[in-house]
Amino acid sequence: METLEQLRESLQEATRLKEQAEWYRKESELLLGSMQTVLMADTPQEMFAQVFGVFKQLLECNHCFVLEAQKPGTLYCSACSDGVFSDSSWQVGGLFKRILQGKTLTTFRVAQIPEWESQPESLRSDVGSALYSPVELQDQTAILVLTSPDVGAFSKNDEQLVARFSALVAQTMANVSAKLLVTENQKLRAAKEKAESDLLHAEKMASIGQLAAGVAHEINNPMGFIFSNSTMLKTYIGDLSKLLSALNDWVAADSEPSPEQLTQCYGQLCELWEELDVDFLREDMQGLLDDNQAGLERIRDIVLALRSFSRQDEGTWEAYNLNEGLELTLKMVMNELKYKVEIRKDLQTLPKIYCQPGRLNQVWMNMLVNAGQAIERHGTITIATEPAEQGVIVTITDTGCGISKEDQARLFEPFFTTKGVGEGTGLGLSISYSIIEQHGGRIEVDSRVNEGTRFSIYLPVEPPEFEADQV
Amino acid sequence: MQILSASSLASSPQDAVAELTDTLPPTQPSLAILSGNVRMFSADALAPLKERCPLLMAGSSCLGVMTDSGLAQGDDSGLGLFAIYDDDGDYGVGSAALGDDPVKAGADALTAALQSADREWETPDLIWCILPPGSEEQAIQGMVELVGTSVPIIGGSVADNQIAGEWVQYIDGALHHDQVVVTVFFPSGNVGFSFSSGYSPGSVTGTVTRAEGRTLLEIDGEPAADVYNRWTGGLIEDVPVNGNILMLSTRNPLGRLVNTGGDGEGFSEYLLSHPASVTPERGIQLFTEVNEGETLHLMRGDMDSLINRAGRVVDTATKLLPPDQTAAGALIVYCAGCMLTVGESMPDVVAGIKAEFSAPFLGVFTFGEQGCFLDATNRHGNLMISAVVFGDK
Known part of the structure; x- marks a missing residue:
């Protein structure tokens, strides 16, 4: 049976272990709890605000800031929890070199440290001690700095916590950069x-x-x-x-x-x-x-x-019968064609496809106008539709002058035109190609000079990246 | 990090140093700590060791030391060495004469140690000190004023064999008696530490009504020795004036509640003062300061606790290392008063440590112990046991 003394010793041991466990728990909870909010930040400023907030919650610090490379031998403050150190410039001495080499450390008193002595008195007046940790960014190592008004305020535990957090900061900054890239994209x-x-x-x-x-x-x-x-x-x-x-x-x-x-x-x-x-x-x-x-x-x-x-057309996606679009477009261009072109239609029953009808109508109009212009005196334009595997095929065939092989190679280039100045923008087929591509379809041309041209357009029922909420 | 320990029972200092030196690998250690019987301290004898171990901290320990090899104790023998090889860590040793300003001496010694480590501005993981008995509180105060309260200060007061003031420190080729010697640790691994007094407070308490430094003159308005004698049922009834009561009082020291444990769920800690002798005015000479107005508790402990405590303290310190680190070695401070009381059962103390700890260790027997309490305050006390365990990543 344990004596009172032994019980006290056991209690003391348990208290030390409990305190350490409490610290680990608190640290883990904060790291986990803050992870999500930090990662949700959209800008570096937002992210730093979150990170600084977490530090201030856990450690007794009055300022938090980040120093990034400015030019050889100099760092500048790129973010600060309260703006006090914003844009301040710092000389890289022996201390910062050690940190930039990957060491997290604390200085128990900032007075007389060369790096701090280069700062104006107004900036260091309320700083007793500081904790520094390197933060790996995409293209450089930055220094995260936490300060306290008290001398020797940061412990080994604090140091290790911040070192762990720095990894999170680095990860977050990479995430923010990625987000910015995505946003930029x-x-x-x-x-x-x-x-x-x-x-x-x-x-x-x-x-x-x-x-x-x-x-x-x-x-x-x-x-x-x-x-x-x-x-x-x-x-x-x-x-x-x-x-x-x-x-x-x-x-x-x-x-x-x-x-x-x-x-x-x-x-x-x-x-x-x-x-x-x-x-x-x-x-x-x-x-x-x-x-x-x-x-x-x-x-x-x-x-x-x-x-x-x-x-x-605002690009609204909807289930649409292409035959309707072809009929409408034909009505539009009929006046242009009716005096020299015989229109033949072979429109089969089609499944509705998810598309941007207005944009596809523009394609049909380009095709039909081009076909009409290819016919100098009299000819025919055949419009045919048929269902295909998981999609539909539209063919527009004319008996016009045809397109040379050289021109076929450049047919879908922007601003390429065989028409006279003022007769065409050179964008019709380029845009048509782009529209069909956006729909996950493909466009093919088969042409013989002086015999005629056939455009075949395949469109899937659902474009590959179609999402239901776009309907 | 690699840690080696060695001990010698050779009767001549030269032979003992040679034995210790022979155990070392050819490379110089990052830091070496030497401790042992004051009779083993000879500047000439220690010179070769200083050459092998340029960064050396050395001070005497009551009657010898204990290591993982066992007790190295004797009236004229007993020397132990603790060598750390840590290429990724930094260490520094500094010292300053106590003089008439122990506070300044504490700060100066620490500053010198930081400069020696080439980490002048940085907060160390640990401050290890060997202090001359008498002004430990002030020396600690000086260190705390310099680096703040976040660094554990652990160590022991140098000791001789008979409390004759012969304790010694070896610094830069010379022997000293009054130096604050400090080592700062920036190890590559973590440090786990524990500081314990397993004594229990009894129901008897009194208030210090008169005290001068380390002399407790009155408790509740009565001569302190009379009150203490009454509290202990006549323990020092027959002790003459200036008589040594260290052995008698080891199991009944005086304690002050210094940490109430916060919200009541924590552990309340007592700072112990070891009664050393009875003064002519029927006061009690202590090994710590006491202040008027403080409440004293009569503490009690038993022999089993004195024997088993060291193993438990080392075990606790080991458990405080991060889970991914293993213990590479330990430094242990064991109160000389406790050691003398335990006497022939000291091999059981060593066995108790070895049962809990399989890495090399060096244990010193001191005339005062410094350590970090649960409230993260560094204090000087008596009858305590400290342990520092070094983790290897």
């Missing part, structure tokens, strides 16, 4: 997408501009006959007004007409009916109104299609 990607989108829109507007004359003609034609018909209808209405005025004279009389008067009236109306050729009038008016109705509907369709086509 995201920004670049966003900028690229914006530029592409702008380009796409510009090209689309240019294409639409190209079509504008045709569209205007298409609108002007019905407008012309509607205007003409309206003029005729105005004349007809004037004639009918005469008949109605004559009738009105009799209807508005104060007394009942005598039989003679009725005979006289009937004679006048018959004479006027004959004179005005009211039967023709009625028949022609109906025809004119029907024509006007058809003309207005045509204008409405053209305007709707133009509006739909020229709408700035």
Whole structure:
């Protein structure tokens, strides 16, 4: 049986071990607890704020800062918990050299240390002791510094804790750098997408501009006959007004007409009916109104299609039937083609694909306009669709002049064009290629000079990187 | 890190030093600590050792030393060596004469040791000291004022064989009696340390009503020797004036509560004072200072505890090393008063240490012990046992 003395010794031993275990536990909890928040930092400033916060929670320190290489023999403060040491410059002496070689250490008193003596009195006035730890960054070793207003404030345990934490800091800084790279990439990607989108829109507007004359003609034609018909209808209405005025004279009389008067009236109306050729009038008016109705509907369709086509596409992904897009686009470009091109369609039933319909319509328009321009006098354009393995295939074939092998090699290069100055932007096929690529598809061209060209476009039902939340 | 220990029972200092030197490998150690019977300290004899071990800390220990090889004790023999080989660590030894300002001497010795280690501004992992008996509290104060409270200060007061003031320190080729000698450790591995007094407080307490330095004159207004005699049931009834009571009082020292253990769940620690003699005014001469107003407790301990305690302290210090480090060696400070009381059972003390610790060690017997309490305060006390274990990564 243990004596009271032995029990006290056991208790003392247990207390020492418990204290150490408590320290380890506290340290582990803090490291783990702070890991997540530190790693979530998006900027070095945020990360340092988190790291400094953790240190201040665990150690009695009044300032925390990081020194990074500035030029040979000099370090500068790149981050500071409270800004006191921000941008301060430090000479590298023997002490810092040892730290930069990988040693975590503490100085029990900063007074008289050469590195500190080079600092203004205002900066070191409230610093008694300091703890330093090297932090491996991507391209250099930095020094993490913690200070206390008290002399000899940091212990071996503190030193080891900070050394362990420095590894976390290094890891975090690497993480932040990686994050910054990702952010930078995201920004670049966003900028690229914006530029592409702008380009796409510009090209689309240019294409639409190209079509504008045709569209205007298409609108002007019905407008012309509607205007003409309206003029005729105005004349007809004037004639009918005469008949109605004559009738009105009799209807508005104060007394009942005598039989003679009725005979006289009937004679006048018959004479006027004959004179005005009211039967023709009625028949022609109906025809004119029907024509006007058809003309207005045509204008409405053209305007709707133009509006739909020229709408700035925000890149919305949706399940879409490509045949609808081809029909719409064809309606848009039909005016350009109808005088010299026979359109043949072989549109098979297709599965819906996840795509950006507006952008694909732009591809079809480029293909069809190019095909039309390749046909000098008269020819055919065949539009065909068919389901394929996990996707669809669209082919647009023309019987135009064809493309030389040399030009085929450069066909999808930006600003490459075989058209005359002012006739094309040189971006149509380049952008089309980019759009098809974004959809995870591929575009192939088969062309023979003077025989014609066939573009085959494969599009998958779901692009490889398609994510449900994009729908 | 590699640590070697060696001991010799040769009767001549030259032979003893030669025996120790022969055990060393050809390379110079990073640090060597020599301790042993004051009779073994001869400047001429130690010169070859100093040549082999340029960084040497040496001081006398009561009647000899203990190592993992056993006890090396005798009236005129007993010398032990503890050598550290640590290429990745730094060590420094410094000293300063006590003079009339022990506080300054403590700070100066520490400064010299840091300069010797070429780590002038850096906080060491450990301060090991051998102090001349009499002003240990002030010397510690000087060190704490320099480096703060975060560094453990551990060591023992140099001792002779009969409390005749013959203790000795060997510094740079010369023997001294009044130097504060300090070694600073910046080892490549960690340091585990423990400092213990297993004595229990009894129910008897009194207040110091008159004291002068290390002389306790009155307790509760009565002559201290009379009060102590009454508390102990006549333990020093027959002791004449100036009579030595060290052996009699070893199992009943006086204690002061210095660490209450915080919130009540911790361990309360007592700083022990060993009554050494009865003064002409019926006061008690102690090996530590006491202050008026302090409460004294009559402590009690038993022989088994004195025998077993060293092994437990070393074991605790070893357990405080990080799990990935193994113990390379240990320095142990064992109160000379306890050693003298244990007497013929000292081989059991060594066996108890070896049962818990398989690496080399050197144990010294001192006239006062310095160590770090649970409240992280460095203090000087009596009847204590300290152990420092060096970890190897």
